[in-house]
Amino acid sequence: MKAIQLSRFGGPEMLEVVDLPAPVPQAGEVLIRVHAAGINFFEALMRADRYAVTPQLPMIPGVEAAGVVEAVGQGVDVGLLGRRVAAPLFMSQRPHSGYAEQVTMSADLVVPLPDALPFEAATALMVQGLTALHLLRQSPPDDKAVLVPAASGGVGTLLVQLARLKGARQMIAAAGGKAKLDFALSLGADAAVDYTKPDWPARVRDLTGGEGANIIYDTVGGALTAALLEALASGGELVFAALGRFGLAASDLERLIGRNQSLRGFALLPLLSADVLRASLSELFQMAASGLLQVTIGGRFPLDRAGEAHRLLEERRSTGKVVLIP
Structure with missing residues (x-):
């Protein structure tokens, strides 16, 4: 599969396209064919080693993706096969890996998508949607x-x-x-x-x-x-x-x-148990699917232009969500 790998800290040009073996779902996991991966400003900071936490390199960035379940691991309901789902990777044991054609994560953490909700919109409602929702709940x-x-x-x-x-x-x-x-x-x-x-x-x-x-x-x-x-x-x-x-x-x-x-x-992750995550995302997804909440996609880029997507964010030229389309 194709993925974006960061092997050295630096500018957007450090995001390189690589070919890697497709991940295999372990027990309790699903394999997801990624249709959209979200990009966040903190990932640009992380790429430049200017974030609060320094990641271990090499790494595949990306903490949120949406797509279709292609395979399931041992003990996972086969009824998930073919389902459209959100993959909030930031909650998983492997929180980075979204800038890729395929990802795996715990089946307990994927959240079904309403048929009316595009994959791109789902990415906007994970880190950023949850942040907005819980900011308002806290204050x-x-x-x-x-x-x-x-x-x-x-x-x-x-x-x-x-x-x-x-x-x-x-x-x-x-x-x-x-x-x-x-x-x-x-x-x-x-x-x-x-x-x-x-x-x-x-x-x-x-x-x-x-x-x-x-x-x-x-x-x-x-x-x-x-x-x-x-x-x-x-x-x-x-x-x-x-x-x-x-x-x-x-x-x-x-x-x-x-x-x-x-x-x-305000820090998002300490507020999110698995149950709160699923309930909060389901609420946001339904609001967007019904038209109550407008999701704006400000930029769509193929994987091999991930560096351009980061540059767009860093230069403050985007509105709404910037996404990669593998």
């Missing part, structure tokens, strides 16, 4: 003025919609450039601010009657986090969900304390 937006940075990205597009569905009083999207702002508005945001402009936190305060956002979901991190505090209302909550990109200084934290603001950390 509910009910009757609050909400700010979503990177609102045209994979997590952001889903957060804008889900926060609105879950009762946000005011939904403000932040993104860079008119096209991305217009796109966020089309998803249901009440207002959109360009956070490439120096006065954008003041714009957020103006939109909220001088107060600022009651809750901000920060999935970007880095230098942006300090600016987000300027857009946060007194007594507001900033939920930090950008593992490895925390950039607040002691002075920022002192200012946060002085305004009775709170900083809450």
Whole structure:
């Protein structure tokens, strides 16, 4: 089978196409023919050895895939053969391997897909969909003025919609450039601010009657986090969900304390048991299949152009989800 292998850390050109033996499902596992594999920004950081965790090389990147069950291992229901399924590889014992034509994983962790849900959309609803859903469960937006940075990205597009569905009083999207702002508005945001402009936190305060956002979901991190505090209302909550990109200084934290603001950390994996994973993905899949939730695919690339897909993400030129089509 063809796969993308990372043997050395570096730029997108380090992602090489290789031929490998097809994996064989072990007892309790299924073999899946991949029809779409999701790409996440943290994988670009991992490729460059700039992520919080350094992976062991060589490796096949990719923590989420969707496809059709081709074979089953010992003890697995043969009724799964031919089923369309999601493979949340990040929950498996081999969390990387999605950038490939075939993958194996525990049959207990695959989640059936509704017939109306495309494989590509399923990839967008795994890491990014689960992140959006559980951010809102951990810090509910009910009757609050909400700010979503990177609102045209994979997590952001889903957060804008889900926060609105879950009762946000005011939904403000932040993104860079008119096209991305217009796109966020089309998803249901009440207002959109360009956070490439120096006065954008003041714009957020103006939109909220001088107060600022009651809750901000920060999935970007880095230098942006300090600016987000300027857009946060007194007594507001900033939920930090950008593992490895925390950039607040002691002075920022002192200012946060002085305004009775709170900083809450968010990490997805500790929240997901197998049962919670299956239930959460099933909820997201049904919402998307019914049209209640719009999934945006911002780029489709064949395996041999995985480097281009990474470059698109790193240069912030994409909207929604970027996928590989083996």
